[in-house]
Amino acid sequence: MWFEPRAHPSAALRVLAPAGAVVAALALCAALIAWTGTGVGEAYALLFQGALGSRFALAETLTRATPLMLTGLAAAVAFRAKLWNIGAEGQLYAGALVAVVLGGGILDLPGWALLPAALLGGALAGSALLVGPTLLKTRLGVDEVVTTLLLNFVVLLFVSMMLEGPLKDPMGMGWPQSAPVLPEAELPRLLERSRLHAGLVLALVAAVALWIMNTRTTWGYEIKAVGANPAAAAFAGIPVNRVMLKVAVLSGGLAGLAGAAEIAGLRGYLTLDLSPGFGYSGIVVAMLAQLHPLGVVAASVFVAAVFVGADAMSRTVPVPNYIAEVLVAVSLLCVLVSSFLVRYRIRRSP
Amino acid sequence: MGDIADLLLSATFWAATLRIATPYILGTLGELVCERAGVLNLGIEGIMTLGAMAGWMAVYQGAGLWTGVLVAALAGALLGLLHALLTVPLGLSQHVTGIGVTLLGTSLSYYVYRMALPQVSSPPTVEPFQPFAVPVLSDIPVIGPALFNQTPLTYAALAAVGLVAWVLYRTPAGLAVRMVGENPAAAEAQGIDVTAVRIGAVVCGSALMAVGGAFLTLSAFNAFFFNMINGRGWICIALVVFASWRPGKALLGAVLFAAFDAFQLRLQQIVGPALPYQVFLMLPYLLSILALVVMSRRAAYPRALMIPFRKGERH
Numbered sequence: 001m002w003f004e005p006r007a008h009p010s011a012a013l014r015v016l017a018p019a020g021a022v023v024a025a026l027a028l029c030a031a032l033i034a035w036t037g038t039g040v041g042e043a044y045a046l047l048f049q050g051a052l053g054s055r056f057a058l059a060e061t062l063t064r065a066t067p068l069m070l071t072g073l074a075a076a077v078a079f080r081a082k083l084w085n086i087g088a089e090g091q092l093y094a095g096a097l098v099a100v101v102l103g104g105g106i107l108d109l110p111g112w113a114l115l116p117a118a119l120l121g122g123a124l125a126g127s128a129l130l131v132g133p134t135l136l137k138t139r140l141g142v143d144e145v146v147t148t149l150l151l152n153f154v155v156l157l158f159v160s161m162m163l164e165g166p167l168k169d170p171m172g173m174g175w176p177q178s179a180p181v182l183p184e185a186e187l188p189r190l191l192e193r194s195r196l197h198a199g200l201v202l203a204l205v206a207a208v209a210l211w212i213m214n215t216r217t218t219w220g221y222e223i224k225a226v227g228a229n230p231a232a233a234a235f236a237g238i239p240v241n242r243v244m245l246k247v248a249v250l251s252g253g254l255a256g257l258a259g260a261a262e263i264a265g266l267r268g269y270l271t272l273d274l275s276p277g278f279g280y281s282g283i284v285v286a287m288l289a290q291l292h293p294l295g296v297v298a299a300s301v302f303v304a305a306v307f308v309g310a311d312a313m314s315r316t317v318p319v320p321n322y323i324a325e326v327l328v329a330v331s332l333l334c335v336l337v338s339s340f341l342v343r344y345r346i347r348r349s350p
Numbered sequence: 351m352g353d354i355a356d357l358l359l360s361a362t363f364w365a366a367t368l369r370i371a372t373p374y375i376l377g378t379l380g381e382l383v384c385e386r387a388g389v390l391n392l393g394i395e396g397i398m399t400l401g402a403m404a405g406w407m408a409v410y411q412g413a414g415l416w417t418g419v420l421v422a423a424l425a426g427a428l429l430g431l432l433h434a435l436l437t438v439p440l441g442l443s444q445h446v447t448g449i450g451v452t453l454l455g456t457s458l459s460y461y462v463y464r465m466a467l468p469q470v471s472s473p474p475t476v477e478p479f480q481p482f483a484v485p486v487l488s489d490i491p492v493i494g495p496a497l498f499n500q501t502p503l504t505y506a507a508l509a510a511v512g513l514v515a516w517v518l519y520r521t522p523a524g525l526a527v528r529m530v531g532e533n534p535a536a537a538e539a540q541g542i543d544v545t546a547v548r549i550g551a552v553v554c555g556s557a558l559m560a561v562g563g564a565f566l567t568l569s570a571f572n573a574f575f576f577n578m579i580n581g582r583g584w585i586c587i588a589l590v591v592f593a594s595w596r597p598g599k600a601l602l603g604a605v606l607f608a609a610f611d612a613f614q615l616r617l618q619q620i621v622g623p624a625l626p627y628q629v630f631l632m633l634p635y636l637l638s639i640l641a642l643v644v645m646s647r648r649a650a651y652p653r654a655l656m657i658p659f660r661k662g663e664r665h
Binding site for chain 1 (some may be wrong): 440581
């Protein structure tokens with residue numbers, strides 16, 4: 001076997017490859033479903049219906065997609081500059097923590113300022129958490145993958161400490177949870193009788209803004225250049241370290257905003273199960289989207305649909321809902337392979 | 351202070367340290383073998399989870415304990431093979447593929463566990479490895495009970511350190527592994543099949559990691575819990591940097607780290623509620639970051655780490 005680079009992969013190929021990868025993932029996971037004795041067609045039909053088949057299902061899927069969109073964008077913007085931010089989970093919790101403190105009215109702000117303060121404060125907390133590892137990377141050459149990963153554990157323990165200590169809700173019946181934010185710090189609902197909130201609008205605006213940044217601004221070009229070849233970028237006069245820091249502020253900020261929006265839009269208060277791994281799923285979303293901001297929107301809806309649909313499916317047939325995580329992991333690996341096949345064609349001999 | 355001095359001289363403390371160190375030793379050695387061949391393996395967390403589940407499941411279904419260890423190693427090797435095929439011949443991003451392998455390893459473990467045991471409320475248990483007192487040696491005061499009254503997998507981990515060091519530095523295979531991690535083009539010129547060596551190293555390294563996971567379910571505990579690996583894999587990646595990619599230092603790092611862990615558990619009992627327990631739980635992670643910062647200045651990365659290699663292509 002021989003891999004030959006394709007000079008110009010066609011646009012159709014680039015769009016169809018991820019779709020084909022998802023179909024391949026569904027086919028691969030069919031074996032796991034068949035093991036349960038459930039018909040594969042029936043299981044996938046139930047999954048699809050549970051994710052998109054009704055107004056309620058659709059609203060649930062979009063609610064679930066909102067934080068994934070933001071963490072997906074966080075990963076996409078960082079990975080484009082080859083800043084391997086694996087710490088979105090921790091940044092999300094840091095954002096949520098600050099949002100719940102500010103939204104609870106600790107600063108005595110006027111009512112109209114509470115929501116912006118909570119969202120902005122949450123984003124800044126996420127930024128701050130990524131700036132540290134990025135400085136260690138640019139100044140001392142410490143690998144950011146491990147530092148951002150380890151910080152996830154530190155942040156979660158810190159949040160747990162706060163929830164059992166100073167932030168513990170006296171009305172919480174002894175549970176480790178914070179007091180709820182004030183009503184002025186809540187994001188409005190988008191759809192009646194659903195949990196869908198304006199965080200979705202924030203995420204969509206962020207996606208479009210990043211798309212414009214990538215394609216129309218010097219910033220976007222600099223980030224791409226740094227990611228493609230830092231040495232060449234430095235030679236061309238791009239301040240590589242400063243670009244990395246900007247990317248860190250942006251990426252951490254988006255992940256922090258994901259946490260703040262979950263507090264302001266959905267939960268109202270902070271618990272340790274705020275995120276079922278949105279930070280890690282964001283990496284999958286970004287890769288499924290090939291790091292394209294608008295692709296992130298589609299990919300996050302797909303991943304959210306798999307999770308929401310699998311939950312619904314597992315209530316009807318005896319397929320454990322862990323199938324959702326397996327499906328998402330297999331999809332990621334299939335998309336990686338498909339992205340390779342877009343760039344190379346397979347030949348029998350050189 | 352007398353308390354602490356007593357603690358550091360007690361056999362039970364060092365016995366616990368070695369027990370805590372075992373999965374770190376195996377995981378760090380496994381990651382070290384992969385990285386020495388030039389492949390970062392972020393799949394470690396998932397590979398350890400799968401090893402813990404598969405080894406335990408085999409024993410629960412009636413296999414012997416050593417068969418369980420073998421099953422864990424095979425499962426880890428398979429997942430490692432997947433990582434190797436994607437990153438070595440295809441040259442895909444080692445970071446992203448590794449995350450994918452971790453997600454797959456953990457989710458598949460949970461799915462299979464739920465499928466095999468659909469209606470259990472409390473985790474079923476198996477009869478785990480028992481400590482084996484080495485005759486004569488275990489009678490030495492302090493050192494004896496600490497070092498020579500462990501379970502067989504701990505002895506195996508210690509032996510693996512020597513074995514990996516011997517293979518890396520004293521055999522042609524080890525030379526080939528180090529060469530493809532440092533200068534694959536030169537290795538190729540010497541007639542070494544870079545792709546094959548890298549795949550082999552990742553497969554063997556992943557098998558070691560999986561045995562590290564199986565230690566938890568078959569030796570330290572007797573059941574499989576969700577979230578059981580709990581970041582141990584990521585710590586191993588930090589320990590590899592701390593060890594400067596050397597097996598002997600990996601052992602030292604794992605034991606120091608475990609000693610710190612055992613120490614904080616006991617300190618927590620002494621200090622009591624004066625400090626929240628989360629502070630103590632944070633320390634291992636903060637310590638790992640600190641170790642990375644300190645060691646980064648002197649880090650001698652394998653020079654081809656994370657750089658894909660294609661026959662005949664120049665870099």
